[in-house]
Amino acid sequence: MGFGPNLNRRQFLAQAGLLTAGALLPTRFALAQMQKIRIGLMLPYTGTYAQLGVAITNGFKLAVAERGGKLAGREIEYFTVDDESEPAKAPENTNKLVQRDRVDVLVGTVHSGVQMGMVKIAKEAGTLMIIPNAGLDAATGALCAPNIFRTSFSNWQPSYPMGKVLADRGVKNVVTLAWKYGAGEEATAGFSEGFIKAGGKSVRGLWVPFPNVEFQALLTEIASIKPDAVFVFFAGGGAAKFIKDYAAAGLRKQIPLFGSGFLTDGVLDAVDDAAQGIETTLHYGDGLDTKRDRDFRSAYSKAYKSDPDVYAVQGYDAALLLAVGVNAAKGDITKKKEMIAAMEKAKIDSPRGTWTMSKAHNPIQDIYLRKVVGRENKVIGVAHKALADPARGCKM
Numbered sequence: 001m002g003f004g005p006n007l008n009r010r011q012f013l014a015q016a017g018l019l020t021a022g023a024l025l026p027t028r029f030a031l032a033q034m035q036k037i038r039i040g041l042m043l044p045y046t047g048t049y050a051q052l053g054v055a056i057t058n059g060f061k062l063a064v065a066e067r068g069g070k071l072a073g074r075e076i077e078y079f080t081v082d083d084e085s086e087p088a089k090a091p092e093n094t095n096k097l098v099q100r101d102r103v104d105v106l107v108g109t110v111h112s113g114v115q116m117g118m119v120k121i122a123k124e125a126g127t128l129m130i131i132p133n134a135g136l137d138a139a140t141g142a143l144c145a146p147n148i149f150r151t152s153f154s155n156w157q158p159s160y161p162m163g164k165v166l167a168d169r170g171v172k173n174v175v176t177l178a179w180k181y182g183a184g185e186e187a188t189a190g191f192s193e194g195f196i197k198a199g200g201k202s203v204r205g206l207w208v209p210f211p212n213v214e215f216q217a218l219l220t221e222i223a224s225i226k227p228d229a230v231f232v233f234f235a236g237g238g239a240a241k242f243i244k245d246y247a248a249a250g251l252r253k254q255i256p257l258f259g260s261g262f263l264t265d266g267v268l269d270a271v272d273d274a275a276q277g278i279e280t281t282l283h284y285g286d287g288l289d290t291k292r293d294r295d296f297r298s299a300y301s302k303a304y305k306s307d308p309d310v311y312a313v314q315g316y317d318a319a320l321l322l323a324v325g326v327n328a329a330k331g332d333i334t335k336k337k338e339m340i341a342a343m344e345k346a347k348i349d350s351p352r353g354t355w356t357m358s359k360a361h362n363p364i365q366d367i368y369l370r371k372v373v374g375r376e377n378k379v380i381g382v383a384h385k386a387l388a389d390p391a392r393g394c395k396m
């Protein structure tokens, strides 16, 4: 049967008033496809970790921009909250994104204490969350959950290999110094575990409250203890201050200083020569000399007129991981199971080197040994190949 000149079936029915209003409406799937994906960035934009939050944001947005500003054809809308690295405000800040802004995905954060608050809410609400820095061991340990992924590290992970590096060099007695909160406690515990297991003799822990940068009394104490080496956890603005104070106290040439790589990443321009020779362990470094890293570094520098650091890489990889999930669901992010299954199997082609996801949703990755030379954290070896966090207490 024909429908008249130049009319197809749908046009004919519509003209005749026979097509119901419902039938003219786009399907629910088509409607969802037209909506933007709502991404909540909860990161520190003020305080000692402000620079870290900015680098993560830049890295994430760069990866999205490289995909034409879209994931699986869907545009992205960002909602941003400055968490101030303030654990007490974490529940309120997370709920701004989850309840008020109804984000589809939470990306955050930097500080382990704030992360603890975010994990609790994301678990309850079932919101997909990607952690682009905070090392809180429990996030992919005792509190692990199907909707929680990390693209950075556990606090244990970059510190544990440095224990063996020092023990193998014959170091016997170490003083550790860190901010007294989750990240400092877990990073120094990871170091001590690796050190004692590999033959180290004793570790004495010193602490300073977060985010204090009054190090003088502690430096005097270290000078009087005279350990073979010092291992520290500091990051951001506090790390820069510590490196300068350590050198100014005259300790640099007396007692070698080591740390997880957060000590020297992103701070070298701020410390002049005070960091020269400091060795650290981390999952990224300068001079990896791969095309992937060179391309990333040049795109980042072009976009932001600054050099990328480990935080930028972690933010970048958070978007790469999300892209894997959204592509698997063909843009339909209500298909959480499909997204999660794809993200669990993801092989991330990262500037740091290719990494895969552990069962507990934490990267299995190489930990590099780096040394500060000039303005670079030069990679001088691999301290531990394909290291997986032990994921203690994770039942998933």
Ligand code: BEZ
Pocket (backbone or CB within 6 Å): 049, 110, 111, 112, 113, 133, 134, 135, 136, 155, 183, 235, 262
């Ligand atoms: C943390 O709180 O987990 C953290 C903060 C900065 C650098 C590394 C870890």
